[in-house]
Amino acid sequence: MTLRSEIKETLRRLLKDDNVILIGESVADPFGGANKVTRGLKGNIIDMPICEQAQVGWAIGAAMTGKTVILEIMFANFLSLCVSQLKDIGEVLGEHHGIKFKVIIRAVTNDNPLYGPNHSGNMRWLLEALGFPIFYAKKGDVDRVFDSAIGNEHNINLIIEEKTNYVR
Amino acid sequence: MIEQKIYLVEKYIEREFKAGNIPGSVHLSIGQQFYDAKYANFDGWVLGNHRSHGQYIARTDDIEGLLDQVYRGMSQHLYYSGCFLTTGIQGALAGVAVGLASQGESVRCFIGDGTVNQGILWEALGICEGLDVLFIIYDNFYSMSETKKGWLHKKIGFHPNVRYISGVERLCGHSGNDTQAYRLKKIISYCEVRRDLYEKDISKEILNEVNQRIHDFEIRNKRDFTPLT
Numbered sequence: 001m002t003l004r005s006e007i008k009e010t011l012r013r014l015l016k017d018d019n020v021i022l023i024g025e026s027v028a029d030p031f032g033g034a035n036k037v038t039r040g041l042k043g044n045i046i047d048m049p050i051c052e053q054a055q056v057g058w059a060i061g062a063a064m065t066g067k068t069v070i071l072e073i074m075f076a077n078f079l080s081l082c083v084s085q086l087k088d089i090g091e092v093l094g095e096h097h098g099i100k101f102k103v104i105i106r107a108v109t110n111d112n113p114l115y116g117p118n119h120s121g122n123m124r125w126l127l128e129a130l131g132f133p134i135f136y137a138k139k140g141d142v143d144r145v146f147d148s149a150i151g152n153e154h155n156i157n158l159i160i161e162e163k164t165n166y167v168r
Numbered sequence: 169m170i171e172q173k174i175y176l177v178e179k180y181i182e183r184e185f186k187a188g189n190i191p192g193s194v195h196l197s198i199g200q201q202f203y204d205a206k207y208a209n210f211d212g213w214v215l216g217n218h219r220s221h222g223q224y225i226a227r228t229d230d231i232e233g234l235l236d237q238v239y240r241g242m243s244q245h246l247y248y249s250g251c252f253l254t255t256g257i258q259g260a261l262a263g264v265a266v267g268l269a270s271q272g273e274s275v276r277c278f279i280g281d282g283t284v285n286q287g288i289l290w291e292a293l294g295i296c297e298g299l300d301v302l303f304i305i306y307d308n309f310y311s312m313s314e315t316k317k318g319w320l321h322k323k324i325g326f327h328p329n330v331r332y333i334s335g336v337e338r339l340c341g342h343s344g345n346d347t348q349a350y351r352l353k354k355i356i357s358y359c360e361v362r363r364d365l366y367e368k369d370i371s372k373e374i375l376n377e378v379n380q381r382i383h384d385f386e387i388r389n390k391r392d393f394t395p396l397t
Binding site for chain 1: 242245247253255257260261262263264265266267268269270271272273287288291292294295
């Protein structure tokens with residue numbers, strides 16, 4: 001089973017719960033996401049247009065009603081567009097108002113530099129600066145990673161998926 | 169009446185701010201209290217901005233809670249569990265508004281005219297079709313860059329999920345440092361001139377209620393209290 005398949009099966013299990021929502025750009029069938037991780041999945045899956053800031057805001061708002069929202073960001077580079085929503089809203093809601101919610105952001109890094117400067121890199125500078133819990137999806141460990149991210153006390157968690165590992 | 173309570177509480181906050189008793193900044197709702205009373209007084213979520221004291225009172229009637237947060241420097245970051253939230257980042261709650269509405273909540277999101285250029289607002293407008301979310305834009309002709317009367321309606325007023333409120337009286341008090349103090353004085357002077365429009369209907373009953381509630385809050389927090397008159 002490849003990493004991609006393993007992530008898909010974990011998401012399939014999680015999506016059996018009606019309180020779990022998966023959102024992202026073209027994540028639903030037939031496209032199944034830019035990396036085809038979510039193709040064929042059933043459940044609360046919502047396609048979003050290109051609006052990363054609003055996707056994060058949407059995720060926070062929906063999660064405030066008790067849902068667990070899993071947001072796919074197709075390249076971790078695009079997280080830079082979301083910093084204000086993550087820090088000024090997401091973090092503030094938890095730290096200053098004590099609001100509990102659960103948002104999991106699946107962000108894809110890419111070790112292959114041939115994708116160009118905006119679609120490659122490990123984005124370590126940004127991930128560390130954001131300061132949220134970071135999990136790395138590795139083959140054989142995906143279930144534990146997702147369950148840990150969902151089960152911890154942090155409102156926002158990042159799960160990093162390395163694109164070049166999807167086929168391994 | 170709600171707008172009278174808003175006016176009185178805001179006058180009290182203005183006085184306290186000018187006396188140096190409130191940290192940070194405050195942005196007063198005097199001049200928009202009628203609209204706050206009309207649009208924020210409903211059963212769903214109200215998401216506001218830096219100038220949302222009036223909306224807080226209209227939605228929650230929690231004068232004591234407002235004062236508690238303002239005195240702690242949280243004037244732009246108000247929260248009331250389950251129904252009210254603000255931020256000083258312009259437009260930043262637009263996406264949250266749509267997210268709440270996507271799960272069945274009824275939402276009103278208040279925005280100022282200067283915020284209309286923010287990208288997050290347009291992103292949120294693009295994904296809110298069919299949801300119970302209303303963006304209410306107050307145009308008081310007083311944004312970071314001067315706006316021309318009427319331009320805002322053409323820019324965004326056409327959108328089906330936007331309620332455009334034009335002509336909010338240009339009386340909103342603006343706190344600030346020395347460079348902005350002259351604006352505050354000018355606006356307060358204008359407020360004083362137009363005071364008859366706002367005070368003539370303030371009943372003694374409401375004045376007494378507000379004074380009593382502020383008095384109780386101040387005594388509990390060990391401050392000297394001067395009644396509003």
